[in-house]
Amino acid sequence: MVAPGPPIVELTTVSDHEAVLHELPHAVSGDGPSPHDSEGGPGVVRLDGLEPDSEHVHRGITFRTLPRPAGELLARVATVNDLHLGETECGRHAGVDLGPVLSSGPGEPGYPETMSRGAAGEIPGCRPDVVVAKGDLTSTGSPEEFDVFTEIFGGFGNRLHFVKGNHDVVIGTDGFAAPDRIEVELDGVALAVLDTSVPEKAHGAVSAEQLEWLDELGERHHDLQVLVFGHHHVWDPGTNPEPGRAAALPPDAFFGIRPQDSERLVEVFARRPSLSGYFAGHTHRNLVERFAATGHMPWVQVSAVKDYPGVWAEYRVFESGVLQVLHRISTADALRWTDSTRALFGGMYPAYSFGSIADRCFPIWPRDRGAP
Numbered sequence: 001m002v003a004p005g006p007p008i009v010e011l012t013t014v015s016d017h018e019a020v021l022h023e024l025p026h027a028v029s030g031d032g033p034s035p036h037d038s039e040g041g042p043g044v045v046r047l048d049g050l051e052p053d054s055e056h057v058h059r060g061i062t063f064r065t066l067p068r069p070a071g072e073l074l075a076r077v078a079t080v081n082d083l084h085l086g087e088t089e090c091g092r093h094a095g096v097d098l099g100p101v102l103s104s105g106p107g108e109p110g111y112p113e114t115m116s117r118g119a120a121g122e123i124p125g126c127r128p129d130v131v132v133a134k135g136d137l138t139s140t141g142s143p144e145e146f147d148v149f150t151e152i153f154g155g156f157g158n159r160l161h162f163v164k165g166n167h168d169v170v171i172g173t174d175g176f177a178a179p180d181r182i183e184v185e186l187d188g189v190a191l192a193v194l195d196t197s198v199p200e201k202a203h204g205a206v207s208a209e210q211l212e213w214l215d216e217l218g219e220r221h222h223d224l225q226v227l228v229f230g231h232h233h234v235w236d237p238g239t240n241p242e243p244g245r246a247a248a249l250p251p252d253a254f255f256g257i258r259p260q261d262s263e264r265l266v267e268v269f270a271r272r273p274s275l276s277g278y279f280a281g282h283t284h285r286n287l288v289e290r291f292a293a294t295g296h297m298p299w300v301q302v303s304a305v306k307d308y309p310g311v312w313a314e315y316r317v318f319e320s321g322v323l324q325v326l327h328r329i330s331t332a333d334a335l336r337w338t339d340s341t342r343a344l345f346g347g348m349y350p351a352y353s354f355g356s357i358a359d360r361c362f363p364i365w366p367r368d369r370g371a372p
Helices: 111-126 143-159 208-220 259-271 332-343 349-353
Strands: 009-014 018-023 044-048 055-058 061-064 073-080 130-134 160-163 181-186 189-194 225-230 275-280 287-289 299-301 311-318 321-328 362-364
Touching: 009 061, 009 321, 018 055, 018 321, 044 055, 073 111, 073 181, 073 189, 111 143, 111 311, 111 332, 130 143, 130 189, 130 225, 143 160, 160 181, 160 189, 181 208, 189 208, 208 225, 208 259, 225 321, 259 275, 275 321, 332 349
Parallel strands: 073 130, 130 160, 189 225, 225 275, 275 299
Antiparallel strands: 009 018, 018 044, 055 061, 073 311, 181 189, 287 299, 311 321, 321 362
16 A cells, blocks of 8 residues: 655635645645644644734745735724626536536535635634625626625624625626625725626626726825725736727626726726725636736735635734735635535636645735835
8 A cells, every 4th residue: 555645735815924834635634634723624733923014934835925014003904706696507617618517515504605614614614894895796686686795794893884796687687786896994904896797798897987086086085095995807018008999899808897987096096005906806716917007006806706716815914014814714615615616617626726836925015105
């Protein structure tokens, strides 16, 4: 009999003082205990008490903790997106037939509910001042699916804010009500949340009224960092820089915010340096982009709650900067489901959805002071 090799682990999370690693499912042996903590499933390795902005090595993986922005920790914000409550099949996508298509087992709760309950159970541990759900709360936008969302996340009370995504408007705007813009001010930061959904469409949009509101908010909060959240990601104006190119594209030419609206949104950010980052869902991947017009400011996509890697995001607000810290939902049931969804799209899904550690965990610096 061949002795098993050392466990294979992947680095999931780093912050200014901690790191989290997960064992790959095929590396977890039934012959002995796997590392875990009292709140996580098997195969979870948590390291705490690390020095900020310093190199560490654990189980052969070298990583660097995030720099800690100067000053006091003032506030915390948690976000979720792409819950798809009510969905019953995972892995179906129009025009793609790679398989497999996965579902919850007989007698088990639906996987969107398992993942959402896992997120809602973990988020209180970061003591958030606000929880933002940025779209695709449901699979089809039905009142019954939305009732499940409010039952799972209703315990956050008036700390919870939400907007719609494209799945929430599959049946139009009659499923449930949500505002088209939300402003929240906390110590050291202001939040602007935009509804980017278009009824019965997959792509997104931003209205002239929303842009005017965001422009005014950015001017009014010139002394704060402003974090902007929406469901759809933004088209890079540098993709086709020819004059008038965006205006000539049809609204559904891009899966995210339509190019014309994206250009106008980027113009508002370029004009208002207090707007420190835009954070979307929709693509079910972790990715950070930067555009010429906005310098080092991050345009961020955060992967889904509902499948691999199955995450929620935390924003730690300090006096001189913000940290995005991505958390993989690590209850035993959640890890069993998300590890199975590594197989989606012919096994290519992890390479698409996980992203690099720099796409998941990074500092967000005030734009008027520049990145250190």
